[in-house]
Amino acid sequence: xxxxxxxxxxxxxxxxxxxxxxxxxxxxxxxxxxxxxxxxxxxxxxxxxxxxxxxxxxxxxxxxxxxxxxxxxxxxxxxxxxxxxxxxxxxxxxxxxxxxxxxxxxxxxxxxxxxxxxxxxxxxxxxxxxxxxxxxxxxxxxxxxxxxxxxxxxxxxxxxxxxxxxxxxxx
Numbered sequence: 001x002x003x004x005x006x007x008x009x010x011x012x013x014x015x016x017x018x019x020x021x022x023x024x025x026x027x028x029x030x031x032x033x034x035x036x037x038x039x040x041x042x043x044x045x046x047x048x049x050x051x052x053x054x055x056x057x058x059x060x061x062x063x064x065x066x067x068x069x070x071x072x073x074x075x076x077x078x079x080x081x082x083x084x085x086x087x088x089x090x091x092x093x094x095x096x097x098x099x100x101x102x103x104x105x106x107x108x109x110x111x112x113x114x115x116x117x118x119x120x121x122x123x124x125x126x127x128x129x130x131x132x133x134x135x136x137x138x139x140x141x142x143x144x145x146x147x148x149x150x151x152x153x154x155x156x157x158x159x160x161x162x163x164x165x166x167x168x169x170x171x
Contacts, residue, residue, distance in 0.1 A: 004141045014061055016065075023116055036087065036088075071162050072085070073102045102162035113151055
């Protein structure tokens with residue numbers, strides 16, 4: 001797995017598009033989530049306090065003309081983790097991502113892959129694997145056109161139904 005390029009490298013090579021589908025209701029805990037649970041809030045006006053290399057990678061790609069879209073399939077009522085992700089999405093939007101949310105009850109008739117993934121330029125899919133409790137367990141890279149097309153079609157079906165971030169109300 002060490003030969004699989006990191007996300008930033010794949011995004012830096014993208015020329016047209018990068019799409020991301022997230023389907024878990026919780027991921028591993030992290031210090032920013034834990035701080036939010038304690039009541040800490042981001043000072044959005046102080047960009048230096050929250051802007052990370054990931055955001056810069058997204059902003060750089062968007063500046064090059066790459067369209068970056070993220071769709072999240074979520075259960076409702078949402079978990080605390082998803083509530084936090086919704087709050088944090090301000091940073092994704094500021095970086096230039098387009099983000100939408102699809103309640104799981106609205107996705108019941110869609111055939112979706114079993115893992116989260118990114119697709120770069122419609123040519124390469126990077127699959128993310130997680131354990132049952134949300135910890136990272138690995139990644140795979142696939143350039144098989146049939147597999148990439150299946151994942152791209154799943155993403156597009158979700159995207160068409162999903163609610164834009166600024167219209168999605170947390171329940």
